[in-house]
Amino acid sequence: MGSHGSHLEREPELDLILQETGFSKANLNRLHHRFRYLDKNNKGFLSRTDLHNIKELEMNPLGDRIINSFFPDGGECVDFRGFVWVLAHFRPSQEEDPTVQDPQKPEPLNSRNNKLRFAFQLYDLDCDGKISMKEMLQVLRLMVGVEVTEEQLEVIAARTVQEADEDGDGSVSFVEFTKSLEKMNIEHQMSIRILK
Structure with missing residues (x-):
């Protein structure tokens, strides 16, 4: 493993990080190097500035929202444990038999439900537990840029919220968000290939 492994071994709470994130030691070693x-x-x-230097995040229209997820309490820095904890949501999911899931163990960070919760939080800009029409419009603006007119974006946002909004309150709850993405392969869409 060389010098990179020895640096990882000095990481506080290494066993806890392995357990919390589900990463292998080899993947943690790569992430520690990064x-x-x-x-x-x-x-x-x-x-935040350090994370803005990640080319893939800079190119991602939701890059700022993803970077904010590394600082959930509004802090200004993230340690290695916090860094890999967020990235664990993007760890490819293994096909596991849900009946074998140990009820004493917490749900893995890379479960479908946790991946959906992470995605939901990217849309829920005011963190009120619902995606409003205004929030949907803001995220769509980020994602499509100037390719679409404001009127077209408003129609898309309204239709998206309307189709997912089962209780008619004009916004999308997490449960409604989950149902609207039932057929989407979130496990694949929210996986970082380098960690496979």
Whole structure:
């Protein structure tokens, strides 16, 4: 494993990180190398600026929203454990028999439900537990840019909310969001290929 493995071994709470995230030691080693690469000044944590240096996030229209997920309490830095905890949501899902799931163990971060919850939070900009028409419109603007007129975006946002809104309150709850994405392969869509 060389020097990279020895740095990972010095990471506090390594066993807890392995257990919480479900990553293999080899994947954690790769992520630790990436974390150290992003931490140019060897501070032991990453700032929002450090995360903005990730090319894939810079190109992603929801990149800022994803970066915000690394700082759930509004903090300004994330340590290695927090870094991999967020990335664990993007770990490819294994086909597991749900009847074998141990009720004492928490649901894996990369479960379909947790992937959907993570995606829902990208849309729920005010964190009130619902996606409003205004929030849907804001996210659509980010995703399509200037390719579509404002009027077309408003129609798409209205139709999307209307189709998912089962209780008629004008917004989309997490349950409604989940139902609207029932047929989508979230497990595949929200997986980082390098971690396979």
